[in-house]
Amino acid sequence: MSKLKxxxxxxxxxxTAYTNIMHQGxxxxxxxxxxxPIEEKRNFIAEKHSIPTDMCFTSWEPMLxxxxxxxxxxxxxxxxxxxxxxxxxxxxxxxxxxxxxIAPTPEECMAIKNAALKKGVKILxxxxxxxxxxxxxxxxxxxxxLVGDIVSxxxxxxxxxxxxxxxxxxxxxxxxxxxxxxxxQKSCHDIDILQWMIGKKCTKxxxxxxxxxxxxxxxxxxxxxxxxxxxxxxxxxxxNAVKLYYNDKNNSWFRTVATGNPSPTDEDVEKALRTTxxxxxxxxxxxxxxxxxVVNMEFEDGVLANFNMCAFxxxxxxxxxxxxxxxxxxxxxxxxxxxxxxxxxxxxxIDTQAKASGSTLxxxxxxxxxxxxxxxxxxxxxxxxxxxxxxxxxxxxxxxIVFAAEHSRHTGSVVNVADFxxxxxx
Numbered sequence: 001m002s003k004l005k006x007x008x009x010x011x012x013x014x015x016t017a018y019t020n021i022m023h024q025g026x027x028x029x030x031x032x033x034x035x036x037p038i039e040e041k042r043n044f045i046a047e048k049h050s051i052p053t054d055m056c057f058t059s060w061e062p063m064l065x066x067x068x069x070x071x072x073x074x075x076x077x078x079x080x081x082x083x084x085x086x087x088x089x090x091x092x093x094x095x096x097x098x099x100x101x102i103a104p105t106p107e108e109c110m111a112i113k114n115a116a117l118k119k120g121v122k123i124l125x126x127x128x129x130x131x132x133x134x135x136x137x138x139x140x141x142x143x144x145x146l147v148g149d150i151v152s153x154x155x156x157x158x159x160x161x162x163x164x165x166x167x168x169x170x171x172x173x174x175x176x177x178x179x180x181x182x183x184x185q186k187s188c189h190d191i192d193i194l195q196w197m198i199g200k201k202c203t204k205x206x207x208x209x210x211x212x213x214x215x216x217x218x219x220x221x222x223x224x225x226x227x228x229x230x231x232x233x234x235x236x237x238x239x240n241a242v243k244l245y246y247n248d249k250n251n252s253w254f255r256t257v258a259t260g261n262p263s264p265t266d267e268d269v270e271k272a273l274r275t276t277x278x279x280x281x282x283x284x285x286x287x288x289x290x291x292x293x294v295v296n297m298e299f300e301d302g303v304l305a306n307f308n309m310c311a312f313x314x315x316x317x318x319x320x321x322x323x324x325x326x327x328x329x330x331x332x333x334x335x336x337x338x339x340x341x342x343x344x345x346x347x348x349x350i351d352t353q354a355k356a357s358g359s360t361l362x363x364x365x366x367x368x369x370x371x372x373x374x375x376x377x378x379x380x381x382x383x384x385x386x387x388x389x390x391x392x393x394x395x396x397x398x399x400x401i402v403f404a405a406e407h408s409r410h411t412g413s414v415v416n417v418a419d420f421x422x423x424x425x426x
Contacts, residue, residue, distance in 0.1 A: 004380055124376050
């Protein structure tokens, strides 16, 4: 069987992660071209995958001006840079692996979906939770009838206070005017997983949320703009950038993101802490996305779901699925799902590592990154159907749930999701 050829547009954290998995032989792909403006990142991908110089591009436009030369394009740019390369790749006939969110506006999401359907190309959106061992097992248990009919779900995304400061205060996704709203960027995973587990359409939605802590009013009066300039609170501040980025030599994720360099030196990190927002006081950045939000959803047949996103916790996800025959409880940090059986009044422990029948899940993002690459290969080779996958039509509909929630948050209204979606799907 010949390898599927892939091209990468955007060699940041996510693009590198997916192509690293491909390099391991998972999914049977060959990465044959890269488009990335940052030289170090572009060279890292080129060297790893033995990509010739003439297939390395500083931007996606010249890559997509060529006649189609691969099976799939990985669009892994920043949120506001998804639309143009995705539409150009679709027009060329490329299938896509499209990093979430699809796009930062409902108009662009619907345009990408409709263009893909018209052109007949396949798109998987990177809702990697669907491909994890935990949520794959939960879906299997639900579909088996173990809990009976789902009545209600409670789902918490505990972002983690330091993760919030890194990605959603100092980082690329702290300002919705430059990227996208928090619920879309971070939590479209979770809204997608709720709809997937319930298996029905969301009908109504209501949401509250705000930015309350990571603001200038909470900055100590004597704190400098940049932590490295000698903050008197350095020893006690949880968000001291010097401690998080410079002193911690093992946190490669923070250091590579802050510097934009796959192999940063201490000098690179120090420069970033003096010249970029990653070094700024966490209370003096340009962030405007919420640091806590709740979303209440009604699905068909009266099924209810409550989603709670909050920054002030240890990073994890927690899920409770309440049905007519029992209750499932899951914690992303645990390998065990608990089932409370109404019939026996006993709690049964279920090992999440027990592979679901016919699943392509592998361990670890809880297995999601590898799982989606495996499923992408199977989908492109027609070895599986779109059912159960995060393909563009269902993903776009679930994005509209997120946009409806944001509309509710800003207006204080209960939103009819079907009417809201129809106003954009033209």
